[in-house]
Amino acid sequence: MRAPSIFSFGFAYYLLLALFLYLPIVLLIIFSFNDSTLLVFPFKGFTLKWYQSLSNARELLDAVRNSILVGLFSSFVAVIFGTMAALAIARFNFPGRSFFLAISSLPLVIPYVVLGVAMLLLFAQVGVELSLFTVAAAHTVINIPYVMLIVAARLAGFEQNLEEAAMDLGATYWGMLMRVTLPISAPALIAAFLSSFTTSFDEFALAFFLTGTDNTLPVYLYSQLRFPNRLPLVVTLAAIIMLVSVILIVFSEWLRRVGTKDVPRTS
Amino acid sequence: MSEFAVELRNVFKTFSAPNSAAQDVYAVREINLAIHAGEFFTLLGPSGCGKTTTLRLIAGFEQPTKGEVLIQTRSMNGVPPYRRPVNTVFQNYALFPHLTVAENVGFGLSVKGVSKEEKAKRVQAALDLVELPQAGNRKPNQLSGGQQQRVALARAIVNQPAVLLLDEPLGALDLKLRKNMQLELKHMQEMLKLTFIYVTHDQEEALTMSDRIAVMNAGNILQVGAPMEIYEKPATRFVADFIGETNFLNARVEEVGAEVTGLQVADARVTLPHQNEFLARDAQVTLTIRPEKISLARPETFSAQDAHISFQGVVRETVYIGTDTRYLIALPTNETLVARIQNIAGHRPGEFATGDAVVVWCEQGDVRVLTT
Numbered sequence: 001m002r003a004p005s006i007f008s009f010g011f012a013y014y015l016l017l018a019l020f021l022y023l024p025i026v027l028l029i030i031f032s033f034n035d036s037t038l039l040v041f042p043f044k045g046f047t048l049k050w051y052q053s054l055s056n057a058r059e060l061l062d063a064v065r066n067s068i069l070v071g072l073f074s075s076f077v078a079v080i081f082g083t084m085a086a087l088a089i090a091r092f093n094f095p096g097r098s099f100f101l102a103i104s105s106l107p108l109v110i111p112y113v114v115l116g117v118a119m120l121l122l123f124a125q126v127g128v129e130l131s132l133f134t135v136a137a138a139h140t141v142i143n144i145p146y147v148m149l150i151v152a153a154r155l156a157g158f159e160q161n162l163e164e165a166a167m168d169l170g171a172t173y174w175g176m177l178m179r180v181t182l183p184i185s186a187p188a189l190i191a192a193f194l195s196s197f198t199t200s201f202d203e204f205a206l207a208f209f210l211t212g213t214d215n216t217l218p219v220y221l222y223s224q225l226r227f228p229n230r231l232p233l234v235v236t237l238a239a240i241i242m243l244v245s246v247i248l249i250v251f252s253e254w255l256r257r258v259g260t261k262d263v264p265r266t267s
Numbered sequence: 268m269s270e271f272a273v274e275l276r277n278v279f280k281t282f283s284a285p286n287s288a289a290q291d292v293y294a295v296r297e298i299n300l301a302i303h304a305g306e307f308f309t310l311l312g313p314s315g316c317g318k319t320t321t322l323r324l325i326a327g328f329e330q331p332t333k334g335e336v337l338i339q340t341r342s343m344n345g346v347p348p349y350r351r352p353v354n355t356v357f358q359n360y361a362l363f364p365h366l367t368v369a370e371n372v373g374f375g376l377s378v379k380g381v382s383k384e385e386k387a388k389r390v391q392a393a394l395d396l397v398e399l400p401q402a403g404n405r406k407p408n409q410l411s412g413g414q415q416q417r418v419a420l421a422r423a424i425v426n427q428p429a430v431l432l433l434d435e436p437l438g439a440l441d442l443k444l445r446k447n448m449q450l451e452l453k454h455m456q457e458m459l460k461l462t463f464i465y466v467t468h469d470q471e472e473a474l475t476m477s478d479r480i481a482v483m484n485a486g487n488i489l490q491v492g493a494p495m496e497i498y499e500k501p502a503t504r505f506v507a508d509f510i511g512e513t514n515f516l517n518a519r520v521e522e523v524g525a526e527v528t529g530l531q532v533a534d535a536r537v538t539l540p541h542q543n544e545f546l547a548r549d550a551q552v553t554l555t556i557r558p559e560k561i562s563l564a565r566p567e568t569f570s571a572q573d574a575h576i577s578f579q580g581v582v583r584e585t586v587y588i589g590t591d592t593r594y595l596i597a598l599p600t601n602e603t604l605v606a607r608i609q610n611i612a613g614h615r616p617g618e619f620a621t622g623d624a625v626v627v628w629c630e631q632g633d634v635r636v637l638t639t
Contacts, residue, residue, distance in 0.1 A: 161357055161359060161361040162361055162363060164328055164348070164355075164357075164361070165355070165357060165361035165362075165363070166363075166374070167327075167328075167347065167348040167349050168326060168327075168328075168348050168349070168353075168354055168355045169349075169354065169374050169375035169378060169422070169426065170349045170375050170378040170379060170426070171349055171374075171378050172347075172349055175349075175378060179374075179377075179378075180363060180365075183365050184363075184364065184365050
């Protein structure tokens with residue numbers, strides 16, 4: 001393949017695309033240092049006061065904490081169920097396997113607004129009060145397919161022989177899982193966990209429908225957009241979250257690849 | 268009756284077809300084997316003959332559709348691999364990539380809960396045995412193919428299994444290394460007095476290492492015997508053809524006497540002592556003779572002797588291979604025979620030239636009569 005020239009049409013298109021995607025984000029980050037409550041040019045002055053006042057914004061920090069809790073909980077549960085589903089799909093040939101795979105992947109294609117309304121109705125019927133738990137439940141549902149697909153891909157990549165070898169040497173199915181399958185799949189599991197956490201942390205639609213008195217961060221931010229003098233705080237927080245998300249995703253992707261390198265593939 | 272280490276009684280294994288319309292596939296059928304303790308027993312056959320399936324049935328990775336697998340006289344039906352006193356060396360080694368060599372070798376001991384000191388001692392002893400004493404802290408992907416294979420062997424042996432199963436373990440090694448490992452494995456087996464069940468498609472490997480060989484094809488066992496018996500007295504045409512080089516001649520039974528059979532072969536009449544078969548008159552059979560058992564002579568100096576059979580023929584081709592000369596002889600019926608004459612005193616290379624008329628002869632005992 002020829003290396004694309006700097007002046008080619010392809011490169012120009014790529015540059016435009018990158019600008020379109022990331023310019024708003026970069027602007028936000030720039031404005032978080034701006035000494036003004038209005039998001040306009042020209043800049044008034046460089047300041048760190050918005051970052052400083054973050055520590056006093058009680059409601060804002062509570063929302064952050066709630067989002068973290070919901071993210072951790074839903075990711076943890078999703079990893080457990082998603083891994084179990086992945087083991088079933090990748091290692092067993094059972095009747096209804098294709099159907100199971102389709103059903104488990106369904107949340108990927110359902111619009112979150114539709115899912116949110118449906119779950120709201122369900123909880124109302126069953127009499128469950130809206131709270132962070134209902135949000136976490138919804139986030140678990142949408143995260144399970146991601147986990148299942150990431151882990152199943154990993155399991156398919158390494159040989160079944162390793163598991164037979166473990167059983168041959170005396171490990172029961174559970175022993176084989178604990179000593180061979182899960183340790184080798186660990187990078188994929190962690191990557192799936194981080195990916196789920198990021199999805200949950202950023203998720204708005206489901207949280208909007210299913211949150212009770214405690215807000216998650218996206219819902220709180222949305223509610224603050226009406227107050228212009230609060231805007232810089234919001235922008236500052238957004239900048240921080242952006243950075244953390246990027247770091248998490250990069251780390252997660254690196255982890256996902258690390259595991260695939262030293263495992264023998266089926267020849 | 269001595270105790271058998273492994274027994275297979277009337278074992279069948281079918282795999283269900285992927286769609287209901289197609290027939291179920293017989294991987295192996297009517298397998299009956301009795302393997303003695305301390306024996307080096309080989310399952311030999313071409314790809315797809317069922318030898319690996321048979322091994323997996325003994326290991327416990329498959330359960331028989333019909334019949335019984337017994338290890339040390341205990342039935343293994345329904346018993347999973349982790350409760351059988353066997354260990355397997357896999358064709359692609361199947362070493363755990365996330366563990367060091369020492370942790371790999373000690374895996375079986377860890378699972379059993381052996382103490383750390385005991386485990387370290389036994390692991391080191393196993394590594395010494397396979398001549399990899401320093402490899403303990405390395406990872407499998409840092410080792411060569413031959414070294415990985417030896418780690419796989421150590422990992423199996425350290426558990427002191429009753430039976431060791433080896434699935435074409437030398438297949439991935441180059442020729443020279445393979446030959447060395449064949450001798451090493453044989454020595455190890457004799458020293459440890461373990462029962463080895465070995466799977467291979469390489470007939471030379473099987474002849475070199477085994478106490479007994481079971482030749483398989485298309486899911487069936489064709490013959491079981493010591494290497495010499497398999498080679499000198501093949502039971503079927505397939506066995507004769509698969510092991511070494513063989514000549515085949517068509518023959519018709521003319522007369523069945525008290526001790527001998529008269530056959531019409533290649534325009535000549537031949538008498539052979541009875542072998543194990545009962546032959547009927549006019550039956551069509553196949554004679555097999557190994558090329559190295561055939562001798563050539565000049566028609567003018569040849570004198571037929573008792574207990575020999577001979578044919579007239581013409582030399583079609585001669586090939587010099589260093590240790591032997593290979594002659595392709597055409598018989599009057601246009602069948603051909605290959606003769607291998609060693610280039611030793613009394614037989615100069617090029618003794619017979621293409622086009623020469625020769626007498627092809629061999630001892631009666633070197634001819635086998637096959638009906639299948």
